Amino acid sequence: MNSKLALLSxxxxxxxxxxxxxxxxxxxxxxxxxGGTARLLREAGLPVTDVSEHTGSPEIxxxxxxxxxxxxxxxxxxxxxxxxxxxxxREHGIELIDLVVVNLYPFEQTVAxxxxxxxxxxxxxxxxxxxMLRSAAKNHDAVTVVCDPADYGAVLEALGDEKKLAELxxxxxxxxxxxxxxxxxxxxxxxEADLAEPDLDAASGFPAKLTLSFDRAQTLRYGENPHQKAAxxxxxxxxxxQLQGKALSYNNILDITAATYLIGEFEKPxxxxxxxxxxxxxxxxxxxxxxxxxxxxxxxxAPFGGIIVVNQTLDEALALEIKDIFTxxxxxxxxxxxxxxxxxxxxxLRLMVARTGLGAESMREIRSVVGGVLVQDxxxxxxxxxxxxxxxxxxxxxEEWASMLFGWKVCKHVKSNAIVYCRGExxxxxxxxQMARVDSSRIAVWKAREAGLDLKGSVVVSEALFPFxxxxxxxxxxxxxxxxxxxxxxxxxxxIAAANERDMAMxxxxxxxxxx
Numbered sequence: 103m104n105s106k107l108a109l110l111s112x113x114x115x116x117x118x119x120x121x122x123x124x125x126x127x128x129x130x131x132x133x134x135x136x137g138g139t140a141r142l143l144r145e146a147g148l149p150v151t152d153v154s155e156h157t158g159s160p161e162i163x164x165x166x167x168x169x170x171x172x173x174x175x176x177x178x179x180x181x182x183x184x185x186x187x188x189x190x191x192r193e194h195g196i197e198l199i200d201l202v203v204v205n206l207y208p209f210e211q212t213v214a215x216x217x218x219x220x221x222x223x224x225x226x227x228x229x230x231x232x233x234m235l236r237s238a239a240k241n242h243d244a245v246t247v248v249c250d251p252a253d254y255g256a257v258l259e260a261l262g263d264e265k266k267l268a269e270l271x272x273x274x275x276x277x278x279x280x281x282x283x284x285x286x287x288x289x290x291x292x293x294e295a296d297l298a299e300p301d302l303d304a305a306s307g308f309p310a311k312l313t314l315s316f317d318r319a320q321t322l323r324y325g326e327n328p329h330q331k332a333a334x335x336x337x338x339x340x341x342x343x344q345l346q347g348k349a350l351s352y353n354n355i356l357d358i359t360a361a362t363y364l365i366g367e368f369e370k371p372x373x374x375x376x377x378x379x380x381x382x383x384x385x386x387x388x389x390x391x392x393x394x395x396x397x398x399x400x401x402x403x404a405p406f407g408g409i410i411v412v413n414q415t416l417d418e419a420l421a422l423e424i425k426d427i428f429t430x431x432x433x434x435x436x437x438x439x440x441x442x443x444x445x446x447x448x449x450x451l452r453l454m455v456a457r458t459g460l461g462a463e464s465m466r467e468i469r470s471v472v473g474g475v476l477v478q479d480x481x482x483x484x485x486x487x488x489x490x491x492x493x494x495x496x497x498x499x500x501e502e503w504a505s506m507l508f509g510w511k512v513c514k515h516v517k518s519n520a521i522v523y524c525r526g527e528x529x530x531x532x533x534x535x536q537m538a539r540v541d542s543s544r545i546a547v548w549k550a551r552e553a554g555l556d557l558k559g560s561v562v563v564s565e566a567l568f569p570f571x572x573x574x575x576x577x578x579x580x581x582x583x584x585x586x587x588x589x590x591x592x593x594x595x596x597x598i599a600a601a602n603e604r605d606m607a608m609x610x611x612x613x614x615x616x617x618x
Contacts, residue, residue: 106131107134108200110135121251121254124258126148126540129261131201132453133150133151136148150471177196177389178245203248204238204248204249207227207231209285232285235247239278242267246271247271247275249278283315284314290311308477316336319336319338322350322352325354344455347451350452356379357408358374364376367514371387371390371414372393375397377404379517382400383396385397386508389419390417394423396560400528401532406427408430408433410431418441418444421437427449432445432451432452432453467480481615485611490612495602498609501526505560505561506563509586512532512563515617516532517617521542522562524561531545531557533546542572561583561586562574562582567614568587584607585609586609587610589612
């Protein structure tokens, strides 16, 4: 039996011609192949045996069955250290296969293509490829298995050095099972979404088994703190392009995500400043420079070391305003050439272009808990203002309505308990993350006064219900004339009565935005 037999069958033919040529000319391999791969190798002048000739069985059913044969899988799975296996291989005319190069039908790319049909998706579910990969990977003590063209160079370098090759085989086998796991997860996810009545919880639409698969995109210097290790997985870098600055940190990535979701709520030119994922100043205006002035006025201390995000091209006028403020990250859909020249002098400043637009697509959120994970839909709903209910004697004025709807967008992105004071399309004071809602209100008032902002005629926004009248009264004492909140508390009538006593207008949205 020939000890140097390689089976090559790939959909991604990158670098295959050169790799196969080296296998034949430098390492003495015979080649087995199928279909288009075999044609490419023959065009390169390499001697190739078709798998159908090797097995004595033709490809059938439009190529669905071609490598599922004992002469293929026996050649891969035969243990070289067991005489019984070797004897059975000789008895059945099975040649041992020592190297396998297979990458899979492009299922993920097919289903991601707009307009892809279900038939196209099903036909791009590879069966023979994963089977060969798994067989070879199981027997990796003897078989070298390659599922990624990026590994061709390492394989050629290791061939001839048995110790080095043995170590490489272990890594390549792991890579195979990671790849087939991700492939199967993609198929399962597609079928779950495709089924009219999938095997999901009828009430929630969540699968009975959750399978996650992400490629590591970046190893981070550390996590939230220097003693914590961390890495980024997934396609974050497909959504953002970093133009300059230090490598992103774990905290930067969290802040960028929060900033992107927040700014996606707005259409007018808007600036938001965030710190530790909480907005500390947000404003909309006719231009970004005016929006910046109002957003920054909310809190001139918290933005130090924070995140700035805008939803229009960041131009020279705004760059001149913010260039001297210590900022970790600035995010925009575009930067003008003049702005880039201004920021270029601050080499550590991270500039991020939102490649896919601001306000990332709706997706489910996953958080780790003891023994598992929590999964939920992202909070992408603001509610329908036409369905909001005025519950006080006094109707809000048009100006109060506009302020409330602006603040409602902001408050949704503030950690609970959250209170936001607004007037017009700008924030005046923000209180976040307190155990009692009245404390968040007091902090927001204090921050506004520290910034020299008058809350008289403002509106107060609460992302969840006022459980008692004290939070509302604190807002009235500060100068708020209107309030917007979900409603639904046991003491709603007391809160409404308190609003009426102060001649405040109050609106119930009927929708809550807790953010833990």
